[in-house]
Each structure stands twice: as C-alpha cells, then as structure tokens.
Amino acid sequence: MAATPTPRTSERFCAPDADLTISSSDSVLFKVHHKNLEFHSDIFANAANATRPENGDEIVHLEEPADVLDVLFQYMYRQPQPDLQLIDFSVFMGFAEAAEKYAVYSALTVMKIQMKEHITNHPLHVLDFAARHGHADLANEAARMTVGLRMSDAATILAPDTFKKWMTFHDDWHAEARAAVSDLIWHITAHNRETICPIFAQCARDPKLWYKNRSTLWSTSFLSIEFMSVD
Template identity: 35%
Template sequence: MATRDSKAFPPNSKADIIFISSDGVRYGIHAKNLEVNTGGFPPINTQNGLSVTSEPVLLPENSSVLDLLFRFIYPIDRPNVEDMDFKTVIKLAEAAEKYQVYSAAHVCRLCLLRFGNFMKTHPVEIALFAAKHGYAELLELTGAHGALLPLSTVVPLLPERLILPWVGATSIH
C-alpha cells in the first residue's frame, strides 16, 4: 500500500511514534500527548526519555476518523462534532472508546444524545453502541424512539442479551 503523510500531523523528528491509517496515511504523534490524553493506545517504549519505537503502528481506522481523533489529543481547535453526520460521529465515537480518548468520547456521547436527531433516526445503532460500552442511560433513552420501530426490524440487529431489555424499554413508552 502506498502511504502519504498527514498534513495536520506529519511524521517528523519530533514525533515519538508513527501511526498508519488503514488507507495509508502516516501520522507523527507525540508520546506525551498520548500519555496525558488517552488510555488505550499502544504503549511507547522509552529509554532515558527518548522513544525507542522504530516501527510504525498500523491502525484499522481510516484517515478520516484518525484526522478527527488525533485533534482531541492536542491543545488545538477540536472538531465540531455537532455538525457531523451520524456515520462520522459513530465511527469517531467507536475509535474514541477503543483508544480511550476521553474528551472525544465525552463529546461524541453528548452528540449522540442531544444533537442532529440521531436518537430519533438511529436508535438501534445508538443502543448497540451504548450496550457495547456500558452506557446504561444512553441505552435506556433509545427505548422511547425505538418503540416506534417494528420489533421484526430491531430484534435481528440486537445481540441476544439486549433483546429483553430493548423490548422492556420500548414497552414502557
């Protein structure tokens, strides 16, 4: 796969680690920012305060997700998540949860809850996200909107452990 350098986070001599997206974009990221602002990226090996990581780390996310995610680990302008479409928000939310980018995860949860009518238009997807990451309050709120959907549409999408809670939550509303 051909690679190209990120314009916002180019690999350079000051970067401690190089990440490569699934679509071949190389990112130069500072270990200190990962350490302070995340909890789920691969650890950086250091000796005497200097990185000894020589191999780039391949990430399964594409550059459109990583371009957004990495902005949350630096003291720079954050992306305006409220203006994003659902597909972008949910991909960013999944990456933020996976790599424990706390500020991005928080903003994405708020966005799923309050902005863009996502709760009305994507209640099943939000319920699955909430269940996967243990957000009971978000899962419960999807019930009111999911009640409008036929069970024959929803049940095949849910893991077995969520079918009864979903049916119970939707029957209340």
C-alpha cells in the same frame, strides 16, 4: 489479489518533530507525538514501551480508518476541537467507538452529548452503542424512541444480547401502552366524552410518540420503563 494502497501522510498530522508514526486501516500515516497520546489516553499510555522511538522506525498499525483517527487525534492536541455536528454519522460512530476503545477522556463527554443528538434519527444505532458501553441513561432514552420501529431493523442493527433485551423492553412497553389506551377509553366513556385526544390518536399510530409527547399525555405511568438500570 488487490494491490496494497500506497501510504500517504495526513495533512493535519505531519509534524516534522513527530516521534511516532501511526497507520490507519486505509494506509494513511499520522505523524504524532508520544506525549500527547500518552497524556490523553490510558491505552496509549499503557502501551508506551511498545511505541518508543528507540524501538526503531516501525509503524504502529491501528484498525480505524483515517477519517476516524483524524477526529480522534484532534482531541489529543491543544487546539480548537472539531464540530461533531458537521461530521458524517458513520464517521462519528467510528470516532465514538475509538474514543471508548482508547479511553480518550477529553473526547468522551462531548461525544456522549452529540450521541444524544443522534437519537431522533438513529435510535437503534445509539441504543446498540450505549448498551455495549454501559451508558444507561443514553440507552434508556434511545430505547424509548425505538418502540415504533420494525423488529427486523432492530435485529439487523442490535447486537444479539442487546436485541434479546430489547425484545423484552419492546413487549413491556406495548403492554403498558395498551393498558393506558384502555384507561383512556374508560375515562372518555365514564365522562360521556365523544372525541379522543389527537395526541393519543397519533401515539396509537406511532408508539414512539408516547415518549416524545410525554409532558402532555394524560397517562404517563409506563413512560418510565427502563431498558437498562441506572446505578
């Protein structure tokens, strides 16, 4: 049996007047203040009676690791906020999940802005997150950047329900893209043109470029296909 890690205290959250101790999943203790957590989080506010000082010195255990809680708790204190661009992607995703889970409104808006920045390099992860949390605009933009990716990758990353929905989106997108190429070929033939637009040639090799080059493409009718409906 593996030995239980010896708890250590967070260097950032170690206030001597703290009235609540929270332990991360990797045994780091955060000395924080009830009022801050209750003010910024609906979940912590609703659980206030279970975490009162008069309940003794019991430590509250959370499922998140220390690097995620360190980012999350910074949004519950009046101080300069962390630069999310400098945070490792896996930590950022853990932070995003925690911000949604604990309803930390001070973090949600900036989290969604940074999540959008990750679409280019991590479209499937962003799509999975956005679909599970109901962020339709984010999900639609991410989905359009996944149409050139391997189905096996999508099956590995996306939740089962999201993957099933993505399959339909994927098929619809490619069907419309083929129709657009057919229209282009007809257009070239009808006007006796000899060469195909370089952008279309690139898009034929990498379908997600249809979306990246949407402002300069000759036909864009299928680029509005949605993964999720926007209310």
